[in-house]
Amino acid sequence: MAFRAPVSEFTFLCEHVVDFDKVAATEMFAEATPDTVEAVLTEVGRLSEEVFAPLQRNGDLDPARLENGVVRTSRGFAEGFRAFADGGWMGLSGPAEYGGMGLPITLTSALNDMLSASCLSLGLNPLLTQGQIEALEHHANDEMKALYLPKLLSGEWTGTMNLTEPQAGSDVGALRSRAEPKGDGTYAISGQKIFISWGDHDFGGNVCHAVLARLPDAAPGTRGISLFMVPKYLVNPDGSLGDANSLRVVSLEHKLGLHGSPTCVMEYDGATGWLIGEEHKGMAAMFTMMNNARLNVGIQGVGVAEGAYQAALAYASDRKQGRTPLEGKPGGTGSIVDHADVRRMLATMKADVFASRAIALACAVALDMQKATGEAEWSARAAFLTPIAKAFGTETGICVAETGLQVHGGMGFIEETGAAQYSRDVRVTSIYEGTNGIQAMDxxxxxxxxxxxxxxxxxxxxxxxxxxxxxxxxxxxxxxxxxxxxxxxxxxxxxxxxxxxxxxxxxxxxxxxxxxxxxxxxxxxxxxxxxxxxxxxxxxxxxxxxxxxxxxxxxxxxxxxxxxxxxxxxxxxxxx
The missing domain is CATH 1.20.120 (Four Helix Bundle (Hemerythrin (Met), subunit A))
Incomplete structure (x- = not known):
């Protein structure tokens, strides 16, 4: 089945449902004209259809692996990422002064939706870098911004976030990683982090780790946490790469799904790091990344739901099984899509994809309006919609993928159809970046x-x-x-x-x-x-x-x- 990017759906939502016209009417986003929006959506749609979608099964059948300390990615992933980066898409909403396009977050949300629908394992990589870009934009000093942002925005370098440790999952305040001042403005970072998505790869360039750690005088709990930039390769003042830093990938996690996305156990052994923001204020900077990620994880759920729905619809439209109630009647196909219960499942999938996508884009519009106007009302609206977009988007992704298996019947349980991959890949989205229960409590x-x-x-x-x-x-x-x-x-x-x-x-x-x-x-x-x-x-x-x-x-x-x-x-x- 060929994936079809839902470009017209995004256009309709922006024009008629989520009030994107308010964003385009602001001075900051005046360049987001209908022609520009249409051009961006069309090109991203083509990228997702022609480059990312053919890699979907590769990521599952040829998973990332660790060989002699080097992470080898799935066949075709390096070329797929390079096509994405060369198109300038990493910087779609990034600051123009550092090489980004400066376009609305709403368009990046549409981009992440389509990439997740076509190949979630690879589409997860840009999402992490986007979050790091935003954290640096808001919290880093000018020197760090000038050194890192142009490389991250171009896709030459990629970013991660390192929060979780074996004893510190949702309770981030329990982390034990240490940061010792070295007396020259840098810090020696030591500790182990787990569940680090895209912690390493073979795409070239640098992998820039945003690492939470404690200074020697840090208070207990989250109040004593600082955030550090710890690159895989040390960065020279001119932006060129120097020696390898004192960090390594210990192992790759063996996961239910997302096999093409290397999830690393990272070890830092006195690695050189630079403070992002202020000492003991790391959670504020990390939450900038996490809030960005929470919306985008909800969008990942929506994207996978789109992919699973399209696969189920294609199968149901082709599969013939018994006599259908519309046999020989106008509109009848003779395939299982004519059966009432199959039609019910497909309509439910389509209706919920629309609902969850609209909620996510409405949240993105609020974020754009907050950035463009600085008005407290838009900030409160974005904050309120974020946990709903994250939780409902991922719950929709899980339910739609599961329903897709049911539409496929016995063939859905057979890996060759690819239906099960959607279910396995999307399952983690309700867990990471704050479980859905945590979103609801928030x-x-x-x-x-x-x-x-x-x-x-x-x-x-x-x-x-x-x-x-x-x-x-x-x-x-x-x-x-x-x-x-x-x-x-x-x-x-x-x-x-x-x-x-x-x-x-x-x-x-x-x-x-x-x-x-x-x-x-x-x-x-x-x-x-x-x-x-x-x-x-x-x-x-x-x-x-x-x-x-x-x-x-x-x-x-x-x-x-x-x-x-x-x-x-x-x-x-x-x-x-």
Whole structure:
């Protein structure tokens, strides 16, 4: 099956659903004209179809391997990455003063979506470098920016982030890596890091590691953590590469999926590092990378969902199995796509891909508006949407990939079809960059420290749209309005809880309920933008609103139950 980049879908979303016109109207992003957007999306689509998609199976069948201390990547990956870098795509949203294009994050989000759909293992590499670029842009001194940003933006060098240690996963404050001042402005970094995606490769250039470590006088917990730039090769003042640094890849992790992406155990043995930002302020800089990554990981989920959906649709359209209800009738194909349950699965996949993609792009638009205007409202909106985009995008990727296996039937369990690879590759996305449970806890705690102000602002926006839709399409507008009221009541309950554990107990179903309602909102906007009175987008919106939106009721009923019943069974009773 040939992958088809959903360029027209991004164009429609930008023009009619996620308010990208506001971004293009700012002085900062005035160059993001419709012609420019169309040209960027078209070229990225061609790259994903012609370069990345043919590498998808290579990454799974010819995985990265460690040979004599050198990471050898999957067949064709080095050439695929070079095509990406030579096109200037690493710097799509990077600062123009260091060689980037300075275009909106929304376009980079579309790029990451299409690369993830075509080959997630390789598409993960640019995502990490993009995050490091943003961290350096916000926190590094001018000398470090001038030395590293042009190389990273060109794709000549790549970046990583090193947080996790064997004893310190989500609890970053438990890390033990050390940083000793050397007296010359540099630091000796020692320690071991695990789960370092693309910690090394054979693409050439330098691999620039952003490493969290503790100074000798550091306070315990996250308050005592600093961030350091520790390159694979030392960098001379003119930007040329010097001697190898004192670091190495100990081993590659053996993973469920993403076999083409080398996930490294890294060891630093007095490696030379340079401070990024201020001493003991490393978490602020690292969170710049992580927040960038959280949105992009959600987008990875959406991208894989797109790839899995296209594979399932192609298979269902070709596979003939028994007599179908549309046999010999107009529109009938004689293939399993005519069966009601197969049609239900495919429609669910398509509807949820649209909903999760719209949420992610709406978040990206908010980030662009925050950058262009500096307005606090856009900052709060982006912060609120980020955990929803990450969690719902990855949950969608997992569910759509699993449904794709079901559409394939027994052939989905056979590796030769490639259907199982989507499921294996996407599974980690709900775990890394903060598990989805952590995203949900962040949503109901930190993101509601404003008393729910941003949540209520979004609900008011959705209800305004639903009220406008009532006259033209009441069967769609009314259910969205009612769902928003139910979500408002659940939000009021969340805000009223003084015991955060009661919020946490229902945080994941609350997040999923909020995402369901947002999905209904964006489907409704799509239907309202359609010229036809009952066109394909309206029919897809009707499917989502009638069949999937009602799930918000069960999610939100669970969300407001509190924590008591979770602890009613003791650990001993759970073990009985």
């Amino acid at each position: 949503l109901v705690a930190r993101k509601m420290m404003d008393g729910g102000e941003m949540a209520y602002a979004l609900l008011d926006e959705i209800e305004t749209c639903a009220e406008q839709a009532r006259d033209r399409m009441p069967e769609l507008g009314e259910p969205v309005w009612q769902a928003t009221e139910t979500l408002r009541e659940a939000t009021e309950w969340m805000v009223a809880q003084g015991d955060l554990n009661d919020r946490f107990a229902g945080s994941m179903p609350y997040l999923m309920g909020f995402a369901r309602v947002l999905g209904g909102y964006y489907h409704l906007k799509a239907a309202m933008a359609e010229a036809e009175t009952d066109g394909p987008r309206t029919r897809l919106a009707r499917f989502y609103i009638k069949r999937l939106l009602p799930q918000h009721q069960s999610y939100l009923a669970e969300a407001v139950e509190g924590a008591a019943d979770l602890y009613a069974l003791s650990v001993e009773e759970l073990s009985a």
